[in-house]
Amino acid sequence: MNIKTFFLPVIILSILILGILGGCGSSDKKGQQTEGENARIAISGAFALYPLVTTWAEEFNKTHPNIQFDIQAGGAGKGMADVMAGATDLGMFSRNFTQAEIDRGVWWVAVTKDAVIPTISTENPYLEELHKQGVTQEDLATIWLNNEYPHWGDVIDLEEGRGEQITVFARSDAAGAAETFASYFGAHQEDMNGVGIMGDPGLADAVRRDPLSVGFNNTIYVYDVESGQKNEGIEIIPFDLNTNGVLDEDEDFYDNFSAILKAVGSGKYPSPPARELYLITNGEPEQQAVIAFLEWVLTEGQQFVRPSGYVPLNEAYIRDQLSKLQN
Template sequence: MKRGWRFSQIVAIGILGYCSAAFTQNLTTSPLDVQSAQLGSYSSENRTANQPSTTNEALTLLLPHYHRVSGISGNLSSSGSDTLANLMTYWAEEFKRRYPNVHIQIQTAGSSTAPTALTEATAQLGPMSRQMKTKEIEAFEHEYGYPPTEIRVAIDTLAVFVHEDNPLKGLNFKQLDAIYSRTYQCGAVETITRWGQLGLTGSWQHRPIQLFGRNSVSGTYGYFKKRALCRGDFRSNVNEQPGSASVAQSVSTSLNGIGYSGIGYKTTGIRAIPIAREGNEYVEATIDNSVSGHYPLARYLYVYVNKKPNKPLAPIVQEFFRFVLSQDGQQIVQKDGYVPVPQSVVEQDLIKLGLGHNSAAN
C-alpha cells in the first residue's frame, strides 16, 4: 500500500515543552507522555544547521542506534493489525538485512486477531492499533497465569477524510456522532445525512453523505467507535472496508464521501478535515498537534508479546524489540508517516521487556 502523506517541515519544536503537561498515557486525552526537558533544546530559535527541523527528527535523535549482535537466527511470526502492516513489513525487512538467517512471517487480518494468536501461541508478536480489551487480556491470563506485555511502538493520527472538492471546514465529535452513529452517545440529537445539515450551501446542500469506515475486526474501527462515537454503535449504512487504504481510495472516488483511517494513508483526491472535541475550535491533523494532545484523534500503536515474568524473551524476539525501539527502528516509523514514540516511553517499555533502562543500543 502506498502511503502518500508527508509531514510539514516548518514545525516549531519548542512548543513541546509547553504542551508536555497535557500528555498522559490515558487514550481518552492524549497518546503520550514526553518530558519537556527532552525536547526543550530543539526550539526553532536555538536550532543550528545540524539540529533536527521537525518534531519527528527530534524524537528519533533522542534514541540510541541499534547495534547488531551475534547468534540471532530462527523464525519470527506476527499476526494482527492491518494499520501496522507496512510498519511491520519495513521493520522485518531491515531486521532481516541485519540478520540474514532470520525468517519473519507477517499476517495482517486485523487487530482483533492478535489476542487469539498470542493466546493460542500461533504468533510471537501481536500488532494492534488499539489496546487489548479486558476480555482479551483475561483469556490470555486464563491460559498463562499472567497478562500479555503491551509495547508502544508508534503514534498514529486518525484522520477523517473528505473529497478534495468538499468545502467543509471541520467537524466536532457531536457532528461525527450524528453522521456515523445510531445511538447518539456524544450528544447528537438527530442523524446527519446531507452535507447541507453541516452548513454547506449551493450544489452541496442536498448532496447525501456517503459513509466509509473499517470493518469490526479492525482496531481503527474500535478506536473510532470509542473516541468519536463515545462508545456508541455505528449506523448500518457505513460501507465497511477491509483496510485503511481502501477507505482512502473509496473517498477519493466519491464526491459525497467521508471516511476515517490513519493519516498516513492519505492519497490524492482527498483531504483530512480539522477536528474539534466540541464547538468549532478545529485542530489540524498534524504531527505537532498529535504529540501535544491538541488533536483529539491521536493514538498509540502497539505490539503485544507473551513475556513470562522474570524470564527473558527468546533472543530473536528480544532483538526485534530492541531494533524497533531504537533510533533506527523509529526512523522507519517516521518515514512511514507515523510519529516516533518519545524516549521516556521507550525506556519504560524496554524495562517491561526485561531489557533494562535505556538499553536499546546494547
C-alpha cells in the same frame, strides 16, 4: 601407562563440557541469540503498523540475516486473535486493551504513535464549507451513529436545504482504527453504521471514488510519506475543536504530513483519535529472536519511525517500555 596418555581424554572431555555450558549460557541470556542460529518470527495485525513493521524487519535483517520474518496485515482484531491462539509470535495492535484481553494474558510494548483521521473525496461538493467550518464530535456522532444516513446539511451550515445524502463508510474487519475513531465521539466500532469496507487501503479507495462519502484512515494511508502531501483523491474533514463553527488557525494542521504529525506529537490533535501503536505477545515473550527484535525496535529501530510517517515515543517512555523486556 604414560601420564599424558592417561589425562588426555579427561582434558578433551573437560573442554567439550565447558564449551557446551558456555554455549548454553549465551543462548539463555534474555534477548540474545546464538550467532548463526536460524529463527522465524510470524507477525500479523493492524494495517496502521504494517508499513513500519515491514521497514523494521528489513533493517533488522541487515544485521540479523538468520531471522526470517512473515508479516501479514489483517486488522488489530486478527493480530490479537492470532497471537492468543499461538498462530503468530507477535501481533500488531492499534487500540486500547480491554480488561478481558488483559485478563487473558496479553503482553505489550508501545512502539510508536499515529492518528485516525476522518476523510472525504477531493471531489466532494461541500469541501469548501467543510474546510471553513470543520466538524465537531457531535457532528461525527450524527454521521456514524444515526440509523438513517444524514445529509450534508445536518453537519454543516448550508444556504439552502439539507443538501445531498452522505454515503457513510466504516470498517468491516475488527479494526483498531475504527474503535479508536468511534471512541472520539463516545462510541465503539460495533455502534457505527455505514457500509463496511475491509482494511485501510480499501476504505481509502472507497472514499476516493465516491464524492459524497465519508470514511476514516490512519495517517499513513491519508498522506504520501515521500512527498508529504495528501494521497491523490483524498481530503480531510478537519475538527472544529472549540465548537465555534469556524476552523480557526490553530485548528488547521492538515496541510501536509509534517504538520499533522507535529500536531499529534504535541497533543493539539486530540487523543483519541490519536493513539499509541503496540506489538503484543501471548504472555511475556520467551523466544530469544522476538526479544532481540523488540529491544532493537525500541532502540536502534526508532530512527526509522519519523521517516516512515509515524510519531516517535519520547525517551522516558521508551525506557519504560524497555524495562518490560529487561525485568
